[in-house]
Structures are given as structure tokens and as C-alpha cells.
Amino acid sequence: MALVTTKKMFEKAFAGNYSIGAFNINNMEIVQAIVDACKKQNSAVILQVSKSAFNYMRPQYLKHLVDAAVEESGLDIALHLDHGADFEICKTCIEAGFTSVMFDGSHFDYEENVAKTKEIVDYAHARGVVVEAELGKLAGVEDEVKVAAEGATYTDPDQALDFVKRTGVDSLAIAIGTSHGAYKFKGEAKLDFDRLATITEKLEAAGFHNYPIVLHGASSVDQNAVATCNEFGGQIKGAKGIPVEMLRKASSMAVCKINMDTDIRLAMTAAVRKSLAEKPEAFDPRGYLGEARKDIEAMVEKKITDVLGSANSMND
Numbered sequence: 001m002a003l004v005t006t007k008k009m010f011e012k013a014f015a016g017n018y019s020i021g022a023f024n025i026n027n028m029e030i031v032q033a034i035v036d037a038c039k040k041q042n043s044a045v046i047l048q049v050s051k052s053a054f055n056y057m058r059p060q061y062l063k064h065l066v067d068a069a070v071e072e073s074g075l076d077i078a079l080h081l082d083h084g085a086d087f088e089i090c091k092t093c094i095e096a097g098f099t100s101v102m103f104d105g106s107h108f109d110y111e112e113n114v115a116k117t118k119e120i121v122d123y124a125h126a127r128g129v130v131v132e133a134e135l136g137k138l139a140g141v142e143d144e145v146k147v148a149a150e151g152a153t154y155t156d157p158d159q160a161l162d163f164v165k166r167t168g169v170d171s172l173a174i175a176i177g178t179s180h181g182a183y184k185f186k187g188e189a190k191l192d193f194d195r196l197a198t199i200t201e202k203l204e205a206a207g208f209h210n211y212p213i214v215l216h217g218a219s220s221v222d223q224n225a226v227a228t229c230n231e232f233g234g235q236i237k238g239a240k241g242i243p244v245e246m247l248r249k250a251s252s253m254a255v256c257k258i259n260m261d262t263d264i265r266l267a268m269t270a271a272v273r274k275s276l277a278e279k280p281e282a283f284d285p286r287g288y289l290g291e292a293r294k295d296i297e298a299m300v301e302k303k304i305t306d307v308l309g310s311a312n313s314m315n316d
């Protein structure tokens with residue numbers, strides 16, 4: 001049993017009008033919580049790490065934890081690099097056993113993004129690894145990447161087609177109104193579904209059948225988790241996410257991968273704060289981390305049923 005790429009997952013997800021959850025991992029409890037939830041729902045899953053999480057976990061621990069998850073669960077699991085900034089980190093992750101990498105060249109000018117993405121696609125494909133790239137700019141904060149709302153640009157459909165043609169990239173992250181981090185919007189969230197549909201039509205017409213689209217910055221920012229954090233000493237103000245119905249709609253269209261990181265962070269922090277506050281005499285980490293694991297698992301199960309629609313995707 002081994003890690004798989006996202007290729008088959010996305011083919012099935014597109015055809016079945018659902019998407020696969022891509023959850024960011026940082027430690028053992030988070031990995032177990034996500035995979036246990038997927039096991040209960042019989043769902044394939046993508047475990048992803050940013051460069052900073054890769055350094056935090058350290059490659060060997062990360063790889064063995066994820067291998068353990070594959071071995072214990074028997075599920076289709078892909079290991080993906082989230083927001084690779086350059087060729088080097090993509091190469092490092094491919095060597096470390098990742099089955100999928102993202103190269104995010106969205107901050108470069110278009111031609112440079114094409115050239116750099118193509119270089120990574122060629123390298124990865126020669127090693128059986130798939131690549132995700134990004135076109136357009138999302139607002140928000142992710143690791144070291146910060147984009148102000150006015151600096152955000154939606155993905156141009158014609159450019160998306162040209163980009164896929166010229167790079168051979170396996171999936172494309174687009175900007176249609178989602179945003180990174182917990183502070184997504186001042187006003188109401190709005191996703192540009194027409195733009196998503198146009199991108200798919202253009203790709204389809206050019207022979208890219210059922211081409212998988214990726215949504216970043218797609219946490220719902222559960223208001224109960226925010227309230228729990230704040231009730232027990234937190235100071236998370238004005239956090240807001242993407243409504244579940246909008247994400248569900250995107251999943252039923254060409255979106256085959258939905259990234260969720262903030263929601264895991266919030267669930268974990270809420271559980272730890274609550275547990276420590278309610279049991280001030282306790283100091284066994286298994287207590288509060290166990291609570292966190294339980295809550296993350298429940299949250300991920302809800303994502304599978306309410307947002308992704310990927311339950312029983314292992315049977316497809």
C-alpha cells in the first residue's frame with residue numbers, strides 16, 4: 001500500500017460532481033483526526049503541507065506519519081506540497097516521496113509563471129508526480145504570502161486555457177473570490193461561478209476533458225469555533241469564511257480539490273483552550289490534544305458530508 005497521486009481521485013470527483021478535501025497537516029493528532037474522519041466516510045483525501053509545515057514536521061517524521069495513515073486506513077491518500085515557491089522546494093518534496101506538488105507562480109508576471117511552471121511539470125511528470133499551479137491572485141495571508149484585497153485579481157478564462165496548454169499542468173488553482181486566512185471579507189463572500197463555468201467551457205472545447213480546478217482559501221471559518229476560542233481567552237475578531245452552500249456548489253462544478261487549513265487551526269485551538277480552561281488542574285497533553293483530535297475529526301466529517309460530497313468515494 002502506498003500513497004497515490006490525485007489523478008484518479010480528480011477524474012472520479014469531476015464525474016461524480018464532488019471534490020476531494022485537501023487538509024493541511026502539522027502534527028500527529030491532526031493527521032489522525034483527518035484520516036479517521038475520512039475512514040468513517042470512506043473518502044479519499046489529500047494531506048498537504050506548506051514549506052513551513054514541512055520544516056516544522058521535518059521530512060522523515062512527516063513521511064512516516066503519512067505512510068502510517070495509508071497503512072492503517074487503506075484509503076487513497078495523496079501527499080501534496082501546498083504553495084511551493086520555487087523549483088528547489090518542489091524538487092525536495094518530490095525526493096521526499098510527495099505524490100503531488102503545487103508551484104505557486106501567481107505573483108510572477110504571466111510569461112514567467114508559464115516558464116517556471118512548465119519546468120516543474122516536466123521534472124515532476126518524469127518522476128510520476130502531478131503538479132498544481134495557480135493563476136490569478138487570491139487576497140489574504142498564507143504563510144509568508146500576503147496579498148491585499150485590492151491586489152487580488154480574478155483568473156482570466158482565456159489565460160487559463162493558454163496556461164494549461166503551454167504548461168501541461170495537471171490541475172489549476174483559480175481566483176474567483178475565495179481568500180486565504182481567517183479574515184476573508186469585510187462584506188459578504190461572493191464566488192464568481194460564471195467565471196468558473198467559462199473556464200471549464202473553454203478547457204472542454206479545447207480538448208481538456210473534465211479538467212480539475214482547485215479552490216484555495218476555502219475554509220468556512222466556523223463561527224462556533226471562533227466563539228469558543230474567544231469565550232476561553234482568545235481574541236479572534238471579525239473572522240469570516242466562505243459559506244458552505246457556495247463551496248458545495250463549486251464542488252458540484254469543475255472544482256475537484258478544496259483546500260482547508262484555517263478551519264483545522266480554529267477547531268484545534270478552540271478545543272485546547274476549552275479543555276485547559278475547564279480542567280485547570282489537568283496537565284496531561286493527551287487530555288487537551290485528545291479533545292482537539294476528536295473535534296477536528298468531527299469537523300472534517302462535516303466537511304465531507306456538507307461541503308465536499310466525497311463520502312464513499314473509495315467505492316467509485
Ligand SMILES: [Zn+2]
Nearest residue numbers: 142216217259
Ligand atoms: Zn492557498
